[in-house]
Amino acid sequence: MMTRSRLCLAAVAVVVAFGQTAGMASAQGTKTIINAATVPKYPPFEFKDPASGKLIGFDVDIVDAIAAKMDIKVNWIDSSFDQLISSVETKRADVIVAGMADTPERRATVSFLDYLHANTVFFTLRANAARYPDLDALCGKRVATARRTIWPAAIEKWSDEHCTAAGKPAVIVVGTDGSPDTRLQLNQGRADAAVQGAETIPYQNSIEGNRYVILGKPFLVQDMGLGFARDDVQFGQKLKQALAALMADGSYQELLRKWDLTGSAIEQAMINGQP
Helix, strand or coil, X not given: CCCXXXXXXHHHHHHHHHHHHHHHHHHCCCXXXXXXXXXXXXXXXXXXXXXXXXXXXXXXXHHHHHHHHHCCEEEEEECCHHHHHHHHHCCCCCEECCCCECCCCHHHCEEEEEEEEEEEEXXXXXXXXXXXXXXXXXXXCXXXXXXXXXXXXXXXXXXXXXXXXXXXXXXXEEEECCHHHHHHHHHCCCCCEEEEEHHHHHHHHHHCCCCEEEEEEEEEEEEEEEEEEXXXXXXXXXXXXXXXXXXXXXXXXXXXXXXXXXHXXXXXXXXXXXX
């Protein structure tokens, strides 16, 4: 029978061996599972199926497909939008999957695998569309949008250029807690119009009786990216190679068709806007 002291020594040996194995894996940049932080409130990109509660969407499908190419699994983590970048910085998550725009400001803290073009638009209730024959009619109006995104600043910039500069009243930005809250403010009359990605409107119309109408053309176009740690260059390159493989074998295009996003396809996988 093994004595207590021998048991302790054996336990220490196991811990040391495990630590060495884990250290080797970390040193080699090897991952067998990636923690993906998401905010499942932005269809058709990431949202919960109303019937089953299952996490679905284009972003979910594309990240699962990327992981399959890398021969790793995905652990999905629900988050709030304002915690996404810090979750990567503190290593609680490996990748941000939340329809996040790749911007120079965000690149100061995380890098991005660009995977989709996104078009930001003003929209309103179809019943009120006649009030806005052109975008200038939005001057002085209340426009709702998610406060933790880049959109409030983009609206203010548009307002400065198209309203204030022309001697018209500025747009009043109504900050919200996200896409569902943005539509709630619009539907309850606390906002006259709203701003979010044009790609989201067809899905909402499909489940809300064609309730919304886009006003004018996109006033902001940027790339959406999967965020990852700036110092994890090897991981970023593996993500990029996997996305490129999905583009080459047609899987990327198939997923775009599935979610009615073919107009948002990018031409090649890029990191921080660079091939």
